[in-house]
Amino acid sequence: MTTARLAPRTALFLPASNPRAIEKARGLAADMVILDLEDAVKDEDKASARAAAVEAVAIGFGPRLAAIRLNGIESGEHLEDVAAAAGSLADFAVLPKAESAADVAQVAKALGKPLLAMIETPLGVLAAAEIAAVPGVSGLIAGTNDLAASLHLPPSSGRAQMSVALQTIVLTARASQVWAIDGVFNRLDNPEGLAAECGEGRALGFDGKSLIHPNQIEIAAAAFGPSARELEEARALIAAATGGAERYQGRMIETMHVDQARALLDRTAN
Numbered sequence: 473m474t475t476a477r478l479a480p481r482t483a484l485f486l487p488a489s490n491p492r493a494i495e496k497a498r499g500l501a502a503d504m505v506i507l508d509l510e511d512a513v514k515d516e517d518k519a520s521a522r523a524a525a526v527e528a529v530a531i532g533f534g535p536r537l538a539a540i541r542l543n544g545i546e547s548g549e550h551l552e553d554v555a556a557a558a559g560s561l562a563d564f565a566v567l568p569k570a571e572s573a574a575d576v577a578q579v580a581k582a583l584g585k586p587l588l589a590m591i592e593t594p595l596g597v598l599a600a601a602e603i604a605a606v607p608g609v610s611g612l613i614a615g616t617n618d619l620a621a622s623l624h625l626p627p628s629s630g631r632a633q634m635s636v637a638l639q640t641i642v643l644t645a646r647a648s649q650v651w652a653i654d655g656v657f658n659r660l661d662n663p664e665g666l667a668a669e670c671g672e673g674r675a676l677g678f679d680g681k682s683l684i685h686p687n688q689i690e691i692a693a694a695a696f697g698p699s700a701r702e703l704e705e706a707r708a709l710i711a712a713a714t715g716g717a718e719r720y721q722g723r724m725i726e727t728m729h730v731d732q733a734r735a736l737l738d739r740t741a742n
Contacts, residue, residue: 478738479611479651479679480504480537481696482689487512488525488540497533502689503680504537509553510544510568518549522556529562539564539588545575558583564610569618571595573602580608588653592618597637604648612645613682614638616655631672642677654678660685670695698736706733 480503486493488507497505507525509518529538540562542553557565562585570576570589580587589603590596592615596603604612616634625633638654645652654673657666670681670692681692698706709720710733717726 480653481680482692483539483613483653483680483682484686484689485512485541485656485682485684487521488528489513489517489521491524494524494528496686497536500536500686500689501693502536502683502686503693504539504564505533506539506541506566506682507562508541509549510541510547518543519552522549522553525562526556526560529560532561537563539566541566541568542579544568545579554579554582558585564588566590566613568615569593569596570603571599573599573606576603576609577606580606583608586610588613588651590615591637591641593622594619594637597640600640600644601647604644604650609648609650611651611653611679612641613653614641614655614678617658619655631669638676638678646677651680652678654681656682656684657688658684660687663687663691667691667695702736706736709733710737 482502483504483506484497484500484502485506485508486497488494488509489512494507507528509521509525513521525540529540532538540553540557540560542557542565543549564586565583566588567576567579568590569592571593576587576589587609588611589609590613591600591603597619600612603609616631619634619637620629623634631638642652657669659665666688673681674696680696683689683692709725710730712720713725713730715727717724
């Protein structure tokens with residue numbers, strides 16, 4: 473599926489059971505707000521969180537995209553979540569622990585709205601190409617915490633140990649022309665680490681970063697946006713290009729490079 477909208481650079485998860493966080497999110501600079509019904513919500517609060525999420529997206533988040541993260545397919549809350557999200561004004565729904573294209577297709581059909589599939593397990597990584605190609609899927613989100621756990625990585629491991637999985641998520645997203653959103657960064661007291669991980673994610677090809685705290689928004693937005701120098705270089709390349717393959721500042725460029733430069737400027741304009 474080709475996703476027409478520009479991918480969010482910043483996608484902020486927040487508990488649908490937290491009214492203060494929901495209200496605060498309406499004034500934040502995040503590109504997308506994801507109201508979580510899954511891990512962030514206690515079992516006894518699931519029903520009230522579901523109702524709160526539907527109410528929150530009905531009020532809206534201004535120019536921000538709004539999504540509802542469902543409980544997983546194996547959860548007893550899943551079907552009610554799907555029904556609530558389908559009837560809501562949410563722009564997207566998010567499905568955790570996607571592992572089967574057939575299951576994802578069933579959820580996407582029931583929702584009738586764009587779906588973001590979280591790739592959080594080895595089975596999910598191996599099925600990512602089929603999942604990304606499901607009609608209705610608009611993007612993949614790397615669920616790095618669960619992925620690290622399911623790979624049995626020790627706590628001291630870094631992202632290098634997940635590099636194959638992360639690159640697979642980007643590769644399969646690009647093959648189906650859907651978004652690729654990087655996983656969360658857990659250390660709230662380490663802005664330098666966040667900036668480094670965002671830079672790495674962008675270098676891998678991710679479109680944006682999923683976040684767990686408002687203080688992470690500015691850093692992630694800057695990392696996934698072009699620098700002033702990149703913008704200047706893009707404008708200069710477009711101005712210099714005359715068509716076809718040609719020499720430009722000591723390198724060869726062609727139509728593909730011009731298209732990339734224009735896409736970068738378009739993303740900035742939006």
